[in-house]
Amino acid sequence: MDTIHDLGGREGFGPVKWQSDNDKKPFHEPWQARSWAVCMIMFGRLRRDKTGWTLDWSRHVLERIPPANYLAMNYFDKWTQHMMALLIDQGTANVAEFVEGRSKSKPTAITPIDMVPTEAEDARFSLGDSVVTKQKIGSMHTRLPGFARGCKGIIEASHGPEILADDSAVGTLRKEHLYTVIFDSTELWPKDGGRPFDVRVDLWESYLEIP
Amino acid sequence: MVSHDSDKIAHIHRELHSHLPPEPGLRVKALETVLIEKGFLQNDTVDNWLENYAEKIGPKVGARVIARSWIDPSFEQTLRDDAMKAFVELDLAEEGGGYDLQAVFNSESEHNLVVCTLCSCYPLRLLGMSPAWYKSTEYRARAVRDPHGVLEEFGVELSDDVKLHVWDSTSERRFMVVPQRPPATDGWSEDDLANLVTRNSMIGTHRDLSPGPETR
16 A cells, blocks of 8 residues: 555655764664664564564555654654554463553463465566566555656566565565665656656566566 | 554643653663663673674765775766665675665765654664764754755855755665765875764755865
8 A cells, every 4th residue: 555655756845854963873862772772672573472573564564654643743753653563462461561551461362374475476677677667556565666666667677586565564474585676756746857867666577568 | 552643642741741750861861771670681792782883884984985986986876776786895884784775976066964853763783873963853844944944053054056965864764965076186095085074964954075285
């Protein structure tokens, strides 16, 4: 689904904020570092516990923060809330516990799920091939950005089979060939004018069609 | 178990948003406390983790690899062919524990800029947390549409003969820009060269690393 997170090319945004931050201070507040640390530690734990968690599911959970909140909340506050939502969804905690900041129950026992990736079929595209990206994607979560849909590009590199993000987000591991596709700015933004450039996007095979 | 149910998650977010305290610091505190009380974390897990990361990762890790590539052509080739291998060779990453990383090289005629329009993908486990501007909505929206304008805001003006490539981090591959070695640095030590490499230059919002009078 196309929620607010798909920001590439959206207009109306002003100058880039925080350009002159110090290299050594990536966090503006100490709580931000803690949010990052808790999430990174818990990603490892959720992976080991085999609860069906995947990084793509995590990304989708973050994307479902309501659009107005998504744009207004601090980046790390979104990480905090997405981790709470992940844990509530899988029965580790409930809303009231996070609201009160106290655990009042034992987590639901998890039956580990072994997720084994399905291997990829033979690659359909080779270096230098012209491709066109799909106009519509029906996935709950996808890594084909809106700005690169229905656009012609060239296969610049082939990376072999990788787990398809769209399926991984719903708990199915399936490999598909991954490519870097080059798009000219004149193809992406034909009415913009200005100096040309190119955008290179990693795209899975099912995002691509023969023109 | 994980539901993979998008609407259920949207409902949970609305509940959380209505009831959680507004201060982000209190929300993290609540998250950490609940996880400690449930036995997922110890009291000192987060502090230890942050301390460990502060020592091992950060922009300096990338800077060391780049500086070595400037003085050692065979190392530069390794960085081009298999960037993670270059980090492992300098003992800056563990074998197999890193990323599928691609180093993209700037030259007289080419400049590279990295973004993640869909979220905030970045080689965190090597270069540390990304800068706040990298995660801003402004950068994510504009870097693929007005990259020359974004670069000018950062003080980078590309001459007309320099081609600009923008890399959107949509897969699990990660990117690190390798800036050019500045002129007038012949005979510099590897450490002095590494000190010239800025975090922004490894993303592409800083191009000319010319040594200033205060650098050495």
